[in-house]
Every structure is written in structure tokens, then in C-alpha cells.
Amino acid sequence: YLSPENFLALLKKASCLVGNSSAGIKECSYLGIPAVNIGTRENKRMRAYNVIDVNYDKQQIKQAIEKQLKMERYEKSEIYYQKDTGKRIAEILATVYLYTQKQFID
Numbered sequence: 001y002l003s004p005e006n007f008l009a010l011l012k013k014a015s016c017l018v019g020n021s022s023a024g025i026k027e028c029s030y031l032g033i034p035a036v037n038i039g040t041r042e043n044k045r046m047r048a049y050n051v052i053d054v055n056y057d058k059q060q061i062k063q064a065i066e067k068q069l070k071m072e073r074y075e076k077s078e079i080y081y082q083k084d085t086g087k088r089i090a091e092i093l094a095t096v097y098l099y100t101q102k103q104f105i106d
Helices: 004-013 027-031 058-071 085-095
Strands: 018-019 035-038 051-054
Touching: 004 027, 018 051, 027 058
Parallel strands: 018 035, 035 051
Antiparallel strands: none
């Protein structure tokens, strides 16, 4: 486990993220970090040009990593960025009735 601040600091120094984490697709796209996405866990997620998708084949993974390491950094993508998102979320939550009374049935 890493705190979000430590994870982001480490990610910024990474040459390539390898795995099946949404961080490779979301945060890495914004930071321009090359990512190798292994498997199907992130299949339906929108992705930028920093991601190479591979299956569980060792040779495919190795080739994708080698290719990504040659890229160094990609241009930053903002596909997961919208201005004032936090403010909009807070405004929506402020208008939603959040109280729920539990009901028991004997």
C-alpha cells in the first residue's frame, strides 16, 4: 500500500507501468507514462495512445514493454480530465437526499 501522494510521486518517475491497473489507463495517460495493460480487466475502459494491450503471453508482454521503454514519454492526454469536476461533484452531492432509514422484516 502507498498513500496517493507517494504513489503519484513514484508513478511520475516510472519509465513504464505494467499490469492490469486502471492507473495505467487513467493516471498514466494524463502524465504521458507508457503503460502495458495485461489481460481483460480494463477492456471496456476508454484509453489513450499511451497504452499497449496484451494478453497473458510472456513474449507479447516482453515485446510491449521493450516498445514502451523506447517511447520514453507520450504527450499528455486529457481524456479523463474535465475542468471543475470536484466542484461539480460537490454541487450534485449537496442536492441529493442521502438519509436512508433501515427497515427490518421479521
